[in-house]
Amino acid sequence: MSTREFQVIPRVDVDGTAVDGEQLEISMGPQHPSTHGVFRMDLKLDGERVARLKPVFGYLHRNHEKIGESTTYLGSMPYTDRLDYFCSLTNNWAYALAVEKLAGLQAPERAEYIRVITAELTRLQNHASLAGFLLQDMGASGTPLMYAFREREKILDLFESLTGARMMCNYMRFGGCRCDLPAGWILEARGVVERFPRFLDEFQALLDGNEILMSRTQGVGVLPAALAVNAGITGPMLRASGVNYDLRKVDRYGIYDRFSFKVPIGDHGDVYDRYMVRVLEMRESLKILDQALRDIPDGPILDPKAKLRGFRPKPGEAYGRIESPKGELGFYLISDGSPNPYRYRVRPPSFINLTLLEDLCLGHQVADVVVILGSVDIVLGEVDR
């Protein structure tokens, strides 16, 4: 914990209310390792218990939306990689989907398959890393995270051979994808998908019933379903609270209606359920990958109507959204007929999922705040934009 601002508050608070006992005001972050970036929480502690928590954002703010409005539509594509830098391919997809709605484009079948394959691989490596980070935050120093990163590396190798970059992929285009799969890529991907369950089996055998994990996470940071819906929480965090809402099933964007997979739902809405929902989602992603890698057809990868240069959608607006690994990632675009969007808006899931951080942490200890924040799954590149 940062001791930069560590002061005993007088008996009477600044707003005149009497303070019961001694309360400590602590500024946790922005360089605290548990924040996974530059993020700060203003805590007020009553003993060890959290009495108030105010998240402070903006350390990584660069006004992504303004930059998006002063460049061309395609010019923003590589910049979407930098939002949630763990999941550049799903960011690309969400943006491409919104622009396709705006301009009336349709990606060909092969491109849709490639999008599903890359998005589900992204989900695998995001959830594996998140599980690793969460356990790291709980004091399982090193091992689970390194196991997860070993698997992530294999998926990043696939991304590199497909797009040329491990993390900043810049791969999707409006109406398709940038380049076709290289020779032998599907075979490589199949190998990764076939070997992944062995890692998951080992990971789960070591951790699911682990006493420390259970006592640190069960009953901690409980999020009731009704509150989660009202606060716009999405993704695994929402489903861990027992709400069955997965955009792959609800919107059936792309070709998700062709695959058979289940949506894991939690019971209690605590940190353990959020961990478990992600582990089970990885199993479902593997099912989708199996089917997609088996069925992918030959064909073009770009809509012939798509224009890379001189792209000017007709005036209008569109909101496109996908189920990114962190929740609902949406792009809202307004075109005035010029080469730049008039309005370019990112609906960032991990920013909105932080709405309830204070509610989840109140009454818990500082050490639990670290675990609860870890279970939200934030990336500051997306939170601050």
Add this chain to the structure above:
Amino acid sequence: MESLEQIKIWTETAVAGARLQLVTNPGPSGQHSLLVDNDHAAAVARFFLEDARLRLDYASNVTGIDWPEAVLQEKRKVKQTIEGVEREIEETIERRRPGFLEVVYHLYSMALKQGPVILRLRTGDRGAQARLPSLTPIWRGAEFQEREVFDLFGVVFEGHPDLRRILMWDGFKDFPMRKDYAPPQESGAGREPAQ
């Protein structure tokens, strides 16, 4: 999902005095929206949330749009009699549109798995009248997003529980997402002078 015309009729029946206006979207996405008057915005939002046919329990995306004052050109056909012959002439009319800020809510129903219904609110101008009722008491999901609109566009949300800047620092003066925002020329400009 019912058509917006139907939703408009339901809403105007249920919320006395509410005036809704259909805003059509000329683009291929077909996402049209409903413009609601500010006095009844909270009541309309409450109706959207509670009505059994709509159950719009999830405010997904909340964002602002800046529309500065502009001169719009409209073409229309007029009949004129020139030298005794009646002709149809296309005439360009210039219309001044006063500036305003707009806030857009993309609403979905998680319970009924339907949506979106797009709700728009408009401020009176871009200065003193840039005030709107906050919908955070109805959808908590709007809390941070309305703060962001306040921070970057300068819309004051009345009834918001915690309206502070969220991405820019507290001493910052301007609203960076407005179209006429000029970035500071030298580093440090825009900050409050050190005291």
